[in-house]
Amino acid sequence: MTTLMPCVNNVEVATAFRTLVEARRAIRRFTAETVPDEVIQACLETAVLAPSSCNLQPWSFQVVRDPDLLQQLHGVCLGQSAAKAPLIIAVLARPDTWKAACADVLKFWPEPLVPQSIENFYRSIAPFQYNQGALGWLGLFKRLLISWTGIRRPVMRGPNSLEQMRLWAVKSTALAAQNLMLAFHSHGYGTCPMEGFDENRLRRILPIPKQAIPIMLLAVGVQSERAIYNPRLRFPLEQCVSWH
Ligand SMILES: Cc1cc2nc3c(=O)[nH]c(=O)nc-3n(C[C@H](O)[C@H](O)[C@H](O)COP(=O)(O)O)c2cc1C
Numbered sequence: 619m620t621t622l623m624p625c626v627n628n629v630e631v632a633t634a635f636r637t638l639v640e641a642r643r644a645i646r647r648f649t650a651e652t653v654p655d656e657v658i659q660a661c662l663e664t665a666v667l668a669p670s671s672c673n674l675q676p677w678s679f680q681v682v683r684d685p686d687l688l689q690q691l692h693g694v695c696l697g698q699s700a701a702k703a704p705l706i707i708a709v710l711a712r713p714d715t716w717k718a719a720c721a722d723v724l725k726f727w728p729e730p731l732v733p734q735s736i737e738n739f740y741r742s743i744a745p746f747q748y749n750q751g752a753l754g755w756l757g758l759f760k761r762l763l764i765s766w767t768g769i770r771r772p773v774m775r776g777p778n779s780l781e782q783m784r785l786w787a788v789k790s791t792a793l794a795a796q797n798l799m800l801a802f803h804s805h806g807y808g809t810c811p812m813e814g815f816d817e818n819r820l821r822r823i824l825p826i827p828k829q830a831i832p833i834m835l836l837a838v839g840v841q842s843e844r845a846i847y848n849p850r851l852r853f854p855l856e857q858c859v860s861w862h
Pocket of ligand 1: 642643644645646698700810811812813814815834850851
């Protein structure tokens with residue numbers, strides 16, 4: 619196994635990474651072959667290595683392998699072919715878990731002693747930052763406070779509403795979802811991220827907490843014939859990049 623030091627310029631690793639990213643495609647047809655639990659476990663472990671805001675890891679995953687549930691999910695995904703997979707993982711953003719996560723950072727701190735600065739941050743600063751109060755009233759108060767203090771100095775302007783908390787959770791969760799897809803690909807399994815599903819019906823089938831946001835259903839399996847519908851298309855880079 620390659621030992622990779624942080625930020626070391628390693629051409630071999632860079633090439634392998636680019637090859638992996640380039641080879642991942644949206645896979646729309648799968649064989650019936652199941653994905654071993656060890657592979658699923660390893661890929662989930664890789665997924666949660668994604669960075670997250672304040673390391674609060676606002677995500678959860680529901681792994682569906684049960685054939686009856688998969689059959690139902692196919693309907694929930696509007697009958698699309700990608701959803702006819704031997705494994706579907708519901709990727710959920712969790713704007714509702716920040717409080718428990720603050721406690722968990724201190725509980726799972728990877729050293730015998732939690733540094734005082736970390737303790738202060740997760741006991742006082744982060745809870746203030748993420749607590750929007752019932753119905754978001756505290757968020758409103760914080761927005762007013764910030765618009766005042768922000769006149770004189772730079773301030774962090776969000777998340778200060780329940781809606782901004784949803785965006786906050788989705789950002790980090792999307793990074794974990796990409797890790798998950800690349801991890802499956804590295805194990806030889808194809809994936810298709812799907813947002814083409816009926817969220818109301820999904821909630822009737824899986825025990826999704828009320829405040830959790832199912833950002834995508836990830837179909838996973840061994841790619842079958844004609845699994846890739848079209849050649850890769852990306853817009854010219856100049857169209858989406860500006861250099862300053
Ligand atoms: C958030 C998101 C939702 C998507 N939803 C679907 C979907 O419901 N069904 C589907 O077949 N593909 C879906 N896709 C796959 C995209 O269509 C695909 O990634 C895109 O066409 C680019 O192709 P590539 O991934 O092979 O490069 C989705 C992708 C993303 C990121």
